[in-house]
Amino acid sequence: MSSPDDSGSTIPSGCSVFVSFPELLMLGEFVFGGLVWILVASARVAFVYDQGWVMFVSVFCFVITTVLFILYMLGVQRCSSGWTVVDVFYHFIAAVFYLSIAVLQATDTRAGLYYGKTYRINIAATVFAFVATLLYTIHAISSIVRWKTSS
Incomplete structure (x- = not known):
């Protein structure tokens, strides 16, 4: 007989x-x-459409990461199987999206006509986007390893 904690989710x-x-x-x-x-929201932008994608990805990933974190704290993953696949899929997509916006932000910062404070803000946003990309990538790889070892 399985215990309530033995739902297959790791x-x-x-x-x-x-x-x-x-x-x-x-x-x-x-x-x-x-x-x-x-x-990105606080800086003046030269490439509006590029910054729209940057804002969409950062807000989308911020909201979904927060929701997943709260759901994991509540233990929803213990009620049904498949959460390890959701974790892998989301973090892989987030890593790819964040890589795209990190490169886009770096390109726009380099090509834009920014001076002074706006330039420093965009450089900081670029660095933080690459750090977030690294974190999502490490999480995706760890989730893949967890998924493969659990099945």
Whole structure:
């Protein structure tokens, strides 16, 4: 007979989300993704359509990461199977999206006619976008390893 904790999900729940390795990265993804969002929103932009994509990705990933983190804390992954696949899929897509906006932000910062404070804000947004890309990539790889070892 299986226990209630034996649902096949290897994603932790409750307060253990704060101490498990891949889920701990979600806090960094939340912080650095939020910083990208705030910095891009506060700077004057030369390439409006490019910055629209940057804002969409940063806000989308910020919201979905927050929702997933709360759901994992509540233990929703223990009620049904398939959450490890959701975790892998989301973090892989987020890593690809963040790589696209990090490169786009770097290109626009280099090509734009920014001076002074706006230039520094865009450089900081670029650096934080690359840090968020790294965090999402590490989380995606860790989620793939967890998914493969659990099946």
